[in-house]
Amino acid sequence: MKFFVDTADLGDIRSLVSSGLLDGVTTNPSLVAKSGKDFKEVIKDICAVVPGPVSAEVAGTEYDQIMAEANVLRKIADNVCIKVPLTPDGLRACRHLREDGTMVNVTLCFSPAQALLAAKSKASFVSPFVGRVDDIGWEGMGLIADIVQIYDNYDFETEILVASVRSPMHVVEAAKLGAHVATLPPAVLRSLFNHPLTEKGLATFLADWAKTGQTIV
Numbered sequence: 001m002k003f004f005v006d007t008a009d010l011g012d013i014r015s016l017v018s019s020g021l022l023d024g025v026t027t028n029p030s031l032v033a034k035s036g037k038d039f040k041e042v043i044k045d046i047c048a049v050v051p052g053p054v055s056a057e058v059a060g061t062e063y064d065q066i067m068a069e070a071n072v073l074r075k076i077a078d079n080v081c082i083k084v085p086l087t088p089d090g091l092r093a094c095r096h097l098r099e100d101g102t103m104v105n106v107t108l109c110f111s112p113a114q115a116l117l118a119a120k121s122k123a124s125f126v127s128p129f130v131g132r133v134d135d136i137g138w139e140g141m142g143l144i145a146d147i148v149q150i151y152d153n154y155d156f157e158t159e160i161l162v163a164s165v166r167s168p169m170h171v172v173e174a175a176k177l178g179a180h181v182a183t184l185p186p187a188v189l190r191s192l193f194n195h196p197l198t199e200k201g202l203a204t205f206l207a208d209w210a211k212t213g214q215t216i217v
């Protein structure tokens with residue numbers, strides 16, 4: 001499973017790159033607004049520190065505007081992945097951008113039918129929002145299961161990029177289902193390490209080692 005981080009905060013991204021666990025980055029207009037930075041500048045900075053796909057979302061909703069914005073964004077860096085909404089104009093733009101090899105992440109996916117359309121549009125990634133489905137009392141992971149089942153029936157090139165992740169259990173369940181990618185808020189990615197028995201066991205090892213009075217170097 002590939003791990004992307006869902007943020008436009010360069011400090012968080014830099015610290016996670018050093019972990020060796022980061023395969024890419026996703027941003028969205030809300031995360032860019034939260035960063036307080038110039039959009040194109042922050043995407044350029046992120047692309048310089050993360051070798052994998054960096055999703056940069058268009059603001060346009062009409063085909064011509066989406067294509068105009070995509071043409072600006074994809075010139076920023078080779079690893080820019082254009083993020084488009086799962087709408088008729090978004091998917092039309094996706095098809096055209098993919099024809100010349102531009103990576104496209106189709107976002108705001110909330111149903112298996114939508115995910116089927118994204119795959120037929122040759123999207124590089126489709127982003128089903130698990131957390132927001134859970135938030136309205138439906139079963140977000142059931143959406144992932146349906147999409148995996150559908151995609152397994154065909155040789156689609158589209159990778160399932162589980163988004164709107166709220167907890168480590170979302171990551172574990174998505175991995176058990178075989179989703180290709182999870183994009184995690186920085187705090188969720190860091191929390192994957194956490195287990196009380198690891199902390200307790202390490203403390204015991206260190207205490208017992210200290211009793212030996214030995215050093216290794």
Ligand code: G3P
Binds near residue numbers: 026
């Ligand atoms: O960036 C796409 C998605 O991960 C946003 O999730 O629901 O936390 O805003 P959410």
